[in-house]
Amino acid sequence: MNRRIPWSTVILVAVAAFCAAVVLYENLGTAADRAEKIERDKLLVDIAKMEDISKAFVAVASALKPSVVSITTISKPVNFPFTNDPRFKRFYGRIPGKEGAGSGVIVSEDGYILTNNHVVRGGDMINVKLADKREFKASVVGTDAKTDLALLKINAEGLIPAPLGDSDSLRPGQWVIAIGKPFGLEQTVTAGIVSALHRSKVGVADYENFIQTDVSLNPGSSGGPLINLKGKVVGLNTAIATATRSDRYQGIGFAIPMNLAKRVMDKLKAEGRVRRAYMGVFIADIDDVPDGVIEASGFKEGGGAYITDIVPDGPAEKAGFKKGDIVIELNGKKVATKDQFRNLISTSEIGEEVTMKVFRGGSELTLKVTLASLEDADILPRRLTPQPPKILTPPQPRRKHSTTTRVRKPIGVGIDDITPGLAKKTGISVGGGVYVGDVLAGSFAEDRGIKVGDVILEVNGRKTGNSDKFALAIRMAASAKSISxxxxxxxxTLQIHSAW
Incomplete structure (x- = not known):
């Protein structure tokens, strides 16, 4: 016999099921809402962090703007004989002088301002405008064309110097800020990152060890500070890379490291010029050393400066350095390239004893060398072969009954004739020319970008089939205003052209 379930029970079960469904739905909805809220809170935290970074940019820009100045230069017009003629003045008036513009950074309360040499070069009058709109005439304390730096001085009160940072602490990827006067737009702030370090052969100065950045720089930005997010000046904006002659920003800018700028600045403040120290070595980058040499030495690290030869009786030879040594550290600083090494030596003090870590014969050793003055050095580059060199410094042709024609400056290369053996050893496939076996650190040749392993084919259009013809070509170029x-x-094949 079938038993009937009371309606009250059915209703009770239905109500219970409904309530359970409602509770389950609410719990599921609460979990979804909770997950959404957590995700939203994370986004808000990320936004807050980005806002904090934004505030850091604002704070740094606000703090450093008072230390950045605008620089305007005026060069006196060239006077031709006819410019003073009343009839010329009547129709054309006065010929205006040439104007230039750039930026600078205040480095002391008593009015010293650091900028680029090319900003003030050729300027007969230099005007400095502060962030508070005050304007002053500036005097040049000293300039150094080899690093493209200049130190100015103004007589003003209430100046706020910029804090100078340690450029050696920079790493690619770090945020940096630039403040300057691009296109005459004063106190312009731009930002980017450090793209690379130790850039050289840019063609701006003889001594280059640039910080590469993607900070927006344009004409007028030169001389302005490159600043880290701690509010410290870590570089001086100097140049931009351009794909055309428009001189417009292409995404690559270069700044002089502040540690190099500080050393030059101190020398300019003390003497008004830079007297460079000298070690007496020929050096090359590891990548420029012929194949097999580095492998045979057992050197495994990246970077360093390879010593290709030693100047006789120079500081390095007296200190025990040898050809084939690889300098990997100088006064505790890692040596990455020969240009960095050269900059560190040249801006050290004359007479200073520096400590270097050197790789030799499979092990590391420490050597100390007392630096001499480059101006006083008798620089005579040697050949790599034991034969007497065909050309040391450019020869001076002798004439009967007349004074000797002076060559303007030593070239600073050691050259070899290209023999079958040398061609096989180095892999040279060109016919004719002379092989560059040595390039003296700090010499005319190195400053112009000539490297170990180059083959010089012509000098001022004259063929250099061997070392004798090279010597003749150098003698013929002695009286020229430029050399190619x-x-x-x-x-x-490339062409290197330079004024003597």
């Missing part, structure tokens, strides 16, 4: 080298390098 045609060079074969790694399968391509």
């Amino acid at each position: 080298f045609m060079i074969a390098r790694k399968g391509s």
Whole structure:
């Protein structure tokens, strides 16, 4: 017999099921809401962090703006004989002088301002405008064209110097800020990151060890500070890379490291010029050393400066350095490239004893050398072969009954004739020319970008089939205002042109 379930029970079960469904739905909804809220809170935290970074940029810009100045230069017009003629003045008036513009950074309360040499070069009058709109005439304390730095001085009160930082602490990827006067727009702030370090052969100065950045720089930005997020000046904006002659920003800028700028600045403040120290070595980058040499030495690290030869009786030879040594550290600082090494030596004090870590014969050793003055050095580059060199410094042709024609400056290269043995050893495939076996650190040749391993084909259009013809070509170029080298390098040909 079938038993009937009371309606009250059915209703009770239905109500219970409904309530359970409602509770379950609410719990599920609460979990979804909770997850959404957690995600939203995370986004708000990320936004807050970005806002904090934004505030850091604002704070740094606000703190450093008072230390950045605008620089305007005026060069006197060239006077031709006819410019003073009343009839010329009547129709054309006065010929205006040439104007230039750039930026600078205040480095002391008593009015010293650091900027680029090219900003003030050729300026007969230099005007400095502060962030508070005050304007002053500036005097040049000293300039150094080899690093493209200049130190100015103004007589003003209430100046706020910028704190100077340690450029050696920079790493690629770090945020940096630039303040300057691009296109005459004063106190312009731009930002970016450090793209690379130790950039050289940019063609701006003889001594280059640039910080590369993607900070927006344009004409007028030169001389302005590059600043880290701690509010410290870590570089001086100097140059931009351009794909055309428009001189417009292409995403690559270069700044002089502040540690280098500080050393030059101190010398300019003390003497008004830079007297460079000298060690007496020929050096090359590891990558420029012929294949097999580095492998045979057992050197495994990246970077360093390879010593290709030693100047006789120079500081390095007296200190025990040898050809083939690889300098990996100088006064505790890692040596990455030969240009960095050269900059560190040249801006050290004359007479200073520096400590270097050197790799030799599979092990590391420490050597100390007392630096001499480059101005007083008798620089005579040697050949790599034991034969007497065909050309040391450019020869001076002798004439009967007349004074000797002076060559303007030593070239600073050691050269070899290209023999079958040398061609096989170095992999040279060009015909003719002379092989560059040595390039003296700090010499005319190194400053112009001539490297160990280059083959010089021509000098001022004259063929250099061997060392005797090279010597003759150098003698013929002695009276010229400029010198041009045609060079074969790694399968391509390039032209290096420079004023003497």
